[in-house]
Amino acid sequence: MESHTDLVVVGGGIAGVSVAYELAVHGRVVLLEAEADMPVHSTARSAATYIPGHGSGPFRALIDASGPRFRVLQTELDTPPLLSPRPVLHLGDDDAGAAGIVAMLDEQRGEPNAPIALDPAEALRRAPVLRRPPRAAAWTAGSADVDAIALHDGYRRGLRARGGTVLRGARVSAITRDGGGWLVETAAGQRVLAAAVVDAAGSWADEVAALAGVPRVGFTPLRRTIAACPVPDPSVLRVGGAPLPLIADAAERWYLKPEADTVLVSPADETPQAPGDARPDELDVALGLDRVGEVTTLGLRSVRRAWAGLRTFAPDRAPVLGQWPDRPGFHFVAGQGGSGIESAPALAALAASVIIGAAPPADIALDPAVCSVTRLRPA
Ligand SMILES: Cc1cc2nc3c(=O)[nH]c(=O)nc-3n(C[C@H](O)[C@H](O)[C@H](O)COP(=O)(O)OP(=O)(O)OC[C@H]3O[C@@H](n4cnc5c(N)ncnc54)[C@H](O)[C@@H]3O)c2cc1C
Secondary structure, three states, X not given: OEEEEEEEEEOOOHHHHHHHHHHOOOOOEEEEOOOOOOOOOHHHOOOOEEOOOOOOHHHHHHHHHHHHHHHHHHHHOOOOOOEEEOOEEEEEOOHHHHHHHHHHHHHHOOOOOOOEEEOXXXXXXXXXXXOOOOOEEEEEOOOEEEOHHHHHHHHHHHHHHOOOEEEOOOOEEEEEXXXXXXXXXXXOOOEEEEEEEEEOXXXXXXXXXXXXXXXXXXXXXXXXXXXXXXXXXXXXXXXXXEEOOEEEEOOOOOEEEEEOOEEEEEOOOOEEOOOOOOOOOHHHHHHHHHHHHHHEOOOOOOOOEEEEEEEEEXXXXXXXXXXXXXXXXXXXXXXXXXXXXXXXXXXXXXXXXXHHOOOOOOOOOOOHHHHEHHHXXXX
């Protein structure tokens, strides 16, 4: 089967569906996803939080710009509520944590939605599950839980409504120059001729780029583990009628996020791993429970479900966009790390503007040059 289109997007995670949706107003888009279902990799395994101030500077700008865009998308894509308020309590319970609070407040001073310092007694009042008042604390008020699956599903429906095509079970196995464009072939035998190719293959971004002859950019997939643990007394998950905040160690050694009658516990692990189907390691699960047990009175005794996924970073932890210099029409939308959901609305819009050669959207306070893949070219 051979078809012709304007743009091929490789990868059906949040990166792929969101940029395909944005591109579909500018031309015909075919999205190719290797798996029979989507999403199954990182996008299906995230903690689904929206936290202003999270990650490297470029991501912080994209997260800020995404806040209002989530609200617009909810109407545009006809989804259930995409954001539900869930403040974040950043905790400094020891020297490293207290230093983390100071560094965080310093780094984000003056930024929109920056965290505010919190008195230790006030931190305990807002999170009575803590064993003791912390040494230092901070509060990010504008944070939220994201309905990541509704967002992904909305983008996918929106893409189809804009005339785009989604092919599953379509693992891209060859990408070759063909005249002025590209011939993209899949292991299942599909052949798609396109003017441009977008590599949104998450942890596999380097592998997909290699098919087109692009040298390794140097993406590193890092495994992260989550365990959903039933809370013996779920009444502690509300504080005076408000939801218990997400509580995160400011030295990034653990976090917990309430979800229904459980808390999601993560040891905030970052274990390098080849792209693939990540599995949780029992030791990482135990480490997360141990660290949360040390700081809280939640009394977690069992794990209902544990999983792991890959967070894939460029060497400088900034997003990677744009065209590889001597491969005209071969574009990256990759390196979303731990922020691919919370930054998706703005990142997709910015990436689409780069791909079609338009000015960046006015609401996104980020120079796309900062994200350009050319910064990662070997000297
Ligand atoms: C435990 C954990 C917690 C996280 N928490 C958060 C959070 O709270 N907030 C947040 O914003 N982000 C979070 N993240 C990060 C977020 O999940 C990722 O940044 C995001 O999902 C990356 O999306 P993606 O589309 O790039 O990758 P993926 O979802 O992995 O999608 C890539 C797709 O490309 C496909 N593919 C690969 N090779 C090929 C090929 N040759 N042909 C066709 N298709 C191919 C794969 O099958 C896959 O479906 C978390 C991640 C993890 C693991």
